[in-house]
Amino acid sequence: MNSHASRPRTALVIGAGMVGLATAWHLQRRGIDVTVIDRTGVAAGSSWGNAGWLTPGLAMPLAEPSLWTYAPRALLDPNAALHIPVRLQPRLWRFLLRFIGHATARTWRRTMADLTPIDRLALDAYDELRAGGVAARSREIDFLVAFESVRQARAFRHELAGVEAAGQQVPLRRLDSTQELVPQVADLPYAYALGGQRIIEPGPFVESLADAVRDRGAKIITGETVRDVEQVPGAGVRVDLGNGRTEAADVAVLATGAWLPELARPLGVRTPVQAGRGYSFTVSGAIDHPVYFPARRVACTPYQGRFRIAGTMEFRGPDEPLQPRRINAIVNSVRDLLPGLDLDRRSDEWVGSRPVTTDGLPLIGATRLPGVYVAGGHGMWGIVLGPATGRLLADQITTGTVPEALRPFNPLR
Template identity: 65%
Template sequence: MTETKSAIVVGAGMVGLATAWHLQERGVEVTVLDRHGVASGSSWGNAGWLTPGMAMPLADPSLWAYGPKAMLDPDAALSVPFRFDRALWGFLARFMAHATPGAWQRAMAALTPIDRLALEAYDELESGGVHATSYDSPWVVGFEREQQSRPFVHELRAVAKAGQKIALSRVPDGVRVPHLSRAVRSTWTLEGQRYIEPGPYVEALATSVSARGAKVLTDARVTDVRTRAGGGAEVDVAGHDTLRSDAVVVATGAWLPDLTRRLGVRTRVQAGRGYSFSVPVSGPPIDHPVYFPARRVACTPYQGRLRIAGTMEFRGPDEPFQPRRIEAIVNSVRGLFEGVDLDSRADEWVGSRPVTPDGLPLVGRTAAPGVYVAGGHGMWGMVLGPATGRALAAQITTGETPEEIRPFDPLR
């Protein structure tokens, strides 16, 4: 193991920038490259949930009942295009193969150690000079019927059994939650979680990384990453000279396969696209997140409005925005709110989350010496990004793999 004095991080989202920040903490000179800009991928328009209590495998046994129905429902949260795509259908077959109780429990056991470190890692960023805030707030969780709450409560109990503290409680009947309509008949609260305004938070992290001496280069399209003869690694950037450093981290989200196919990373990464928009709220603002699990819709306070996010759309990461998916989210929650203007939408957005078949991220060494990967978090890149970056920086600079990322070996 040679000393790591310099590193290139490819990807300026939460995971990449958190890795860069922690490498700087260990005295490494860092350059960050991104083909578009800071938070230009799924780090901008997501719900901003810091919910380790809900960071669980996406493939669960309920998919066997929900999936076929969703394929026939244009308003369903799960969306798969009807077309011949061998790679996509191969991914879905592997994804569904993990939707068993045993596979879910094994994946949950693997996620729990890093879940338990997630909020502490945010505290470290904020106390270390990142000028942004993560907000403590109770989650309001609503269902139209009592029976709809049972799968959610069951999952949260399974998360608790795996080793997390889960503070979930039922709101007494007759107690109205502001801005929820009478159609929401079963309401719960979940404590101990946080949220952020994701785009501004990631921009603040980039500002901190830059202020501590890193070069953050945008419009930098990386075409290849490889081991350098004589040690270290090198990066080809379209229109630029080859860049060299002691280590390279590929943190490009749903675009990971573009650079990792030749690095021994065999686990497929599929874009699971999410959509969001923001709407105004009349009367007192909604100052806490709202979740409708049966509708798979997440809502978060965002710059005086309410950001509403949903959908898991399995398409290519660069395919066009699909307006029908926004309509599906609106249709699924219309009637569940009061004083929320769903027809005055702004900031309509789509972003591609990197989903793996087994529900586990890809974090660690590749088969190419000096090259590492950090991604594949699915829906949980925001909550697990800082903890991932801290652990990977430790591996890069010491050669030892922290326990919390051992199950995420990219060569598995």
């Protein structure tokens, strides 16, 4: 139950990405006055340059059995999607050992079962934002999924069978050729159309969500870093912005992505969170359909009249600079698959830090400090699961009851 004797009237949300702003929007919908604080700005982190895929059918555990064979090869391949810098960093290697320890078939099935209830809410939660006044919209469209071998295609279909066994429907139909959907893609021998999923333009969508939150009366403070969170007996919680400046409210939500441990760990959140950095860039190309190369771990999507290409899971610090070699790795891995595009004339080269947990489950719910909640650790699925996270967490904050879909994500586990 909430520690407060009455329903909270005010809230601080720390983080102005998709997860934080969706939580703010839902708290407002329940009559709570909200202030949002972000150290940089709206959609400044991993909410901007991702592929914008709303694909609950693909929101599955990152640690899966093939990682045992793929990871050692990736360490020796400069163009591999997985990149771990060779450096003495005990915390990172402890994280990786725990992460790969979850890469078993049994653990994958259990984690998939835990993710399925929130996966099934994901698209409906986007419809709720649209119906509630968020101007940006999502678009349902077929995804081209292409493979070079039957072995690659069989592995993907096996994963989707696991997703369906957990309770989702993932429409997939065989195509005669990749050219049916995307002429610019090489004619690979195994091609499928994945249905029932959507796309957004992530940066503009999150900006539109911020506008809707402002229109409801919220204050969004940017350029301020929260240094500490504390309980004020009888008066809710207070955050320290430095130089004697503070903000206070009845409750606070920490939605700071890959930076979550800085504030959440002292509050009892012990599950490690590591920045799994993704890269993207855009090129010219009027392509209507998203494209997925699972074997190369590259996701492509239409974006503002161009084509955004995203990939890589790079385990570095969240504030480290962009590594041009990782952009080159993506280019080298797909050059032969996208002969119709000029990959050497790129714009919007970007890196964003996704918050990856060791067990593949988000951290959503109450911390040890009464009145303080966390919403993060979604890994690659913050965009697709952000609105559903906001809805469920707002329910917990305002009713004191943990929704069933959130129970596996207890931050104090």
